[in-house]
Amino acid sequence: MEVFRCAVDSARALGSRQDEAVHLNYLAWAYNTCVYDHHNALATAAEALTVARELGDQLQMGWALGYGATALHRTGRVGESITWLRDAAELRDLGHRPSPPPLSTPLHPSPLVFLTRITTLTLQSRAAAAALGAGLLLASSDVKIVTSPRRP
Numbered sequence: 001m002e003v004f005r006c007a008v009d010s011a012r013a014l015g016s017r018q019d020e021a022v023h024l025n026y027l028a029w030a031y032n033t034c035v036y037d038h039h040n041a042l043a044t045a046a047e048a049l050t051v052a053r054e055l056g057d058q059l060q061m062g063w064a065l066g067y068g069a070t071a072l073h074r075t076g077r078v079g080e081s082i083t084w085l086r087d088a089a090e091l092r093d094l095g096h097r098p099s100p101p102p103l104s105t106p107l108h109p110s111p112l113v114f115l116t117r118i119t120t121l122t123l124q125s126r127a128a129a130a131a132l133g134a135g136l137l138l139a140s141s142d143v144k145i146v147t148s149p150r151r152p
Contacts, residue, residue, distance in 0.1 A: 004030045017051055021060040024048035028067040032074070042071035058091045065091075 004027040011019035025048045031041035045068035052060035065088035072081035 001027075001030055001035060017055055018057065021048050021051040021055060021057060021064075024051060025060060025063040025067060028064065028071070032067060032070050036074075038071040038074040042068055042075070045071060062088050062091050 004023065007023040008020060008027055011017075011023050024044055028041045028045040028048055031037045031044055045064045049061060049064035049068065052058075052064055065084045069081045069084035069088070072078070072084060
């Protein structure tokens with residue numbers, strides 16, 4: 001965790017908002033994945049989202065929304081989690097960044113962001129459906145929950 005926190009501090013010391021957004025997202029990921037501190041993961045993802053929005057960096061917005069959604073889901077806030085994922089799904093230009101890296105350009109958005117959003121939304125929709133005793137129907141452009149009677 002210390003490495004990720006130091007990276008954020010370094011980006012801030014250098015005055016690089018772009019690197020700050022990237023490293024805040026890494027820190028949010030580490031909170032979620034390495035130490036299971038989902039409250040700090042959510043706070044850090046929200047901070048990364050704020051910086052990414054200021055920069056207009058949709059790639060980092062996508063990552064921040066995904067990490068925040070994961071933290072919300074893991075703290076039992078499934079409805080809010082789905083809202084964050086829907087916000088991520090509405091991002092159209094995942095390759096738009098002030099200085100796009102070679103593997104993520106406007107013509108070739110990051111496939112990892114896209115796959116992360118879809119996978120997380122699918123898992124959370126299934127969890128919500130299971131909690132409601134409902135069946136899940138995945139449409140090509142949408143996730144819909146179709147309720148069905150419980151079987152004894």
